[in-house]
Amino acid sequence: MEELEALFPAEALDYAVQISAENQWQFMLDLGYLAKENFSREEDRVKALHDFRKEYHEAGFKLHHIGLPFGLNHQLSEGEAHFLRKLAGIEGQFNFEKLPETGRTSLFSRIAKMRLDLLGFGSGANDLPFSFADIKALDDAGNWFSKKKFSTRIEVLNAMGDTGDFVQRAWEELYRQDIVYFKLIPTVQPIDELEQGKHFSRALWKSIGEDSKTWKAYKKAVLDRNDGDPDTKFLQSQIARPDNSRMIRFIQLMLQSCGAYTEEIDEDLGPVTYDALIDAVYLLDKADDDDDDPDLREYIAYLGQGYWAFNQAFFFEAAARLNKPETDADLFKLKAGVVSSEPEDEEMSFYKRFSEEFGKLQQKDKEKADKVQAGILNVAKKLAGKEEVHFMGFADSFRSSRFFKGLKRFFRLVGRFFKRIFNKLAEFIGEMKDRNVLNFVQLIFRKAGDALRVLGEGLRFLFSDRKIYTKDSETKAPLVITDFTMTFDAVTTVQAGLSPEVLSEHMKHCLRSSRSLETVLVFIGKVIHFLLLLAGPAGWFKLALEIIRIFRDIKKGVDPVRTVK
Structure with a gap:
C-alpha cells in the first residue's frame, strides 16, 4: 500500500467506491483506451482492459496493490474499478510526482491529456503519445491564472485533477465579472418570457458592478441600442472567445456533478445544456427559502436574433447561499426534494465542495x-x-x-x-x-x-x-x-x-x-x-x-x- 499512499491522500483510501459497469467503461473511454465508435463492442473492451492492465503494470502498480481477484480476465475487478475511479475522477485523488515522458503513451500521459482536454486545453486524442504540444497546453493552463501563477507544471497537473477546486479558483479570479454568451433557439422555455429586461440587467449590475468593463460593454451592445436589436458583431466576438467556451465547459461540469447534465463535456451550450441549466435554476428557486428568491429572468436573458446571455456570477452566488456553514450537508437536496435522508452520494461531492469553498469567501x-x-x-x-x-x-x-x-x-x-x-x-x-x-x-x-x-x-x-x-x-x-x-x-x-x-x-x-x-x-x-x-x-x-x-x-x-x- 505504500506506493498508493504516496500518490493518493490517506483519506481517499479509507472508503470503497461503488460504480456501475457502464461508468467503469466510461472512464476507459475518457482515458483513450476505448473509442466512441467501438464503445460497446466486447472485443474492443477486452483489448482496452488488456492495454489498461499492461500500462499500470509498466507504471509500477502490482496486482496485490490494486486488488485483482483471479479469474476476472475480461472484466474490471472491484479493486481495478476503485483504482480507475481515482485515476479518471474529478476529485483530485491522483497526484503526479513527475511529468509523463514525451513521445510515449502511458497511463500517466493519458491522465495528463485527459485533464487538459476536460478543461479545454488539450486536443482530445488521449491515446496518442505525450508531446511538446501537451507541455505547451500545460503552460497555457498555468498562465491562464493572471493573479496566481503556478511555479511548476506538476502543480498545474495536480490542480487540474481536482476539477472542482480548479473551476472555483478560475471563477474566483477570472469570471467573477464575466457574462457567458451563446446562440440557441430553445425547444422548451418560451423566448418571450426571457426577453432582456430590467430583471436581468438589475441582477447583472448587482453581480458585476457598474464600473466593470463587462457591464459597460454589455450596456453599450444591448441596453443602449436605439433600434432594440443587439450588436451582433460584438456578441459573435464574445462567443468566439476561448474563455467563453471554457466557461461553458465549467458550467457543464458543475451541472454534471449536480446530476442535471449527463452528456459529453464540450464547448457547446446547446439544447441539452440549456435545459439542464434551466432545471438547475429552478432547483435553486425551489431550495432557496430566502425572501429574495431566484427568478429565472435574473439568470438568463434572450437578447434577440438567437443570442442569449447567462449571468453565471449570479448563478454561483445563489448556489453558494444554499451552503452556509450552519446548514446541514444534505439540506439543499432535501429541500429540493431530490433525495431522502440517505447518506450523501459521492457524485454530489464536486458540487458540494465547489459551493462550500465559494461560501467561505463570504466569511473571509x-x-x-x-x-x-x-x-x-x-x-x-x-x-x-x-x-x-x-x-x-x-x-x-x-x-x-x-x-x-x-x-x-x-x-x-x-x-x-x-x-x-x-x-x-x-x-x-x-x-x-x-x-x-x-x-x-x-x-x-x-x-x-x-x-x-x-x-x-x-x-x-x-x-x-x-x-x-x-x-x-x-x-x-x-x-x-x-x-x-x-x-x-x-x-x-x-x-x-x-x-x-x-x-x-x-x-x-x-x-x-x-x-x-x-x-x-x-x-x-x-x-x-x-x-x-x-x-x-x-x-x-x-x-x-x-x-x-x-x-x-x-x-x-x-x-x-x-x-x-
Whole structure:
C-alpha cells in the first residue's frame, strides 16, 4: 500500500467506491483506451482492459496493490474499478510526482491529456503519445491564472485533477465579472418570457458592478441600442472567445456533478445544456427559502436574433447561499426534494465542495478579524512581566477587506471627479438621461440615512491621528494603543498585566471605528460616480428639478421614488 499512499491522500483510501459497469467503461473511454465508435463492442473492451492492465503494470502498480481477484480476465475487478475511479475522477485523488515522458503513451500521459482536454486545453486524442504540444497546453493552463501563477507544471497537473477546486479558483479570479454568451433557439422555455429586461440587467449590475468593463460593454451592445436589436458583431466576438467556451465547459461540469447534465463535456451550450441549466435554476428557486428568491429572468436573458446571455456570477452566488456553514450537508437536496435522508452520494461531492469553498469567501472578512483578535489575546497571555509589547495587527484583515478596497476606490474616484469636472466645463454640455437623475435620487433617499448615521465617527477617525486608546478607568493611563497608517497597517502597544477582556473590548472598538467608514466611502463613491455622469449645469439643473418633484410628491403623500425601467 505504500506506493498508493504516496500518490493518493490517506483519506481517499479509507472508503470503497461503488460504480456501475457502464461508468467503469466510461472512464476507459475518457482515458483513450476505448473509442466512441467501438464503445460497446466486447472485443474492443477486452483489448482496452488488456492495454489498461499492461500500462499500470509498466507504471509500477502490482496486482496485490490494486486488488485483482483471479479469474476476472475480461472484466474490471472491484479493486481495478476503485483504482480507475481515482485515476479518471474529478476529485483530485491522483497526484503526479513527475511529468509523463514525451513521445510515449502511458497511463500517466493519458491522465495528463485527459485533464487538459476536460478543461479545454488539450486536443482530445488521449491515446496518442505525450508531446511538446501537451507541455505547451500545460503552460497555457498555468498562465491562464493572471493573479496566481503556478511555479511548476506538476502543480498545474495536480490542480487540474481536482476539477472542482480548479473551476472555483478560475471563477474566483477570472469570471467573477464575466457574462457567458451563446446562440440557441430553445425547444422548451418560451423566448418571450426571457426577453432582456430590467430583471436581468438589475441582477447583472448587482453581480458585476457598474464600473466593470463587462457591464459597460454589455450596456453599450444591448441596453443602449436605439433600434432594440443587439450588436451582433460584438456578441459573435464574445462567443468566439476561448474563455467563453471554457466557461461553458465549467458550467457543464458543475451541472454534471449536480446530476442535471449527463452528456459529453464540450464547448457547446446547446439544447441539452440549456435545459439542464434551466432545471438547475429552478432547483435553486425551489431550495432557496430566502425572501429574495431566484427568478429565472435574473439568470438568463434572450437578447434577440438567437443570442442569449447567462449571468453565471449570479448563478454561483445563489448556489453558494444554499451552503452556509450552519446548514446541514444534505439540506439543499432535501429541500429540493431530490433525495431522502440517505447518506450523501459521492457524485454530489464536486458540487458540494465547489459551493462550500465559494461560501467561505463570504466569511473571509469575519474570519480574518477573528484571527487578529485571537492573536491579540494570545499576546496578552504571553506578557511575562514586560512593561509593554509592540506587535503588528490588523494589516492583513483590512488590506483585503471590502472596506480597504472601498477606501482605495474612494480616493481614485476623487481624482477622477475633479479631472472630469474641469474637462466638462470646457466642453459642450450634452443632454443627460433622466435615468441617471432618477438613480441618483433613489440613492440619496435609500442610502444617505445609513451614511449620515456613521458619517461623524467615520470622518473624524479618517482625518484624525488614527490612534485608538483604551485607558485605565482610574489612572486614565493608556493600557492599549492601536496606531493606524493611511493604508491601515497598524501597530498595537499592549501594557503588561492587561486582561484579555479589556483587549477584546479594544479590538471591537478598532473594528467598529474602521468599519464605520465603509458605508460612508461606498456612499461617497456612488455620489461622485453620479456627479460625473451629471457633470455640467444641464445635468445639475435636471437634478434640481427632480428633487423639487420629490418634495412635491412627499407633500401630496405619493411615493417619491419611482421605479427605473
